Amino acid sequence: MDITSARPAVGSNTHGRPETVLYREAVSTELPPTQRVSQPVAQGQTGSPDDRRAGDGAARTAQLYADRQARAGRIADTLREAMFNRIDTIDQDKNAATLVYRTIDAVTGDVVKQYPDDMVLKLRTYAREMARKEEQKADDTARVEKIA
Structure with missing residues (x-):
């Protein structure tokens, strides 16, 4: 006999407990939120102070x-x-040669968000300027060679 199996043994009779059969046959009831089922207070007794109506x-x-x-x-x-209270703007940064997307607070005028960030714009400007200087240096050497 396999005791680790989840299947019932052959010939075993599996029935639920008798009280579960009653629950299956019960009728569900739904009361509105304003009503509540409670046990009536017997004569001569008073409700507890936290008794809810x-x-x-x-x-x-x-x-x-x-x-x-x-x-x-x-x-x-x-x-x-x-x-x-925010204004979205798109500006062109001529030094970095790129578009800048900004979200500005309309009340204070402060920049809330910006893409690309100021540091990225500065790096792009620096890289662009260095590339321009390299091109200018190459043009100068080419001009000197033409003259010589």
């Missing part, structure tokens, strides 16, 4: 909903300010 749950749910809507409104306002 049906209306309390609805008020609490409405308050949570209002709080969440207010928070979502604040987030939307922050995003709207962040997105619509």
Whole structure:
């Protein structure tokens, strides 16, 4: 007999527990959020101080909903300010011979984002200037050779 197998042994009778059969035959019920099933209070007894009534749950749910809507409104306002108070520009940097994409804050005028970065622009300008000097040096040597 294989005891490590997940399959039941041949001839074994596998039935669920009797209480699970009752759950399968049960009818599902859905109550609106304002109603709640609770045990009735017996005569002569008073409810506990934290006993909740049906209306309390609805008020609490409405308050949570209002709080969440207010928070979502604040987030939307922050995003709207962040997105619509910015100006996108495309400029040409003549020294680096490239286009520069900038996002500028409309209120303060500060550059929020820039592509390519200032350091890259400086490196491109330097490389372009060095290449121009090399070309000029090559032209000068060619001119000297023509004269000689």
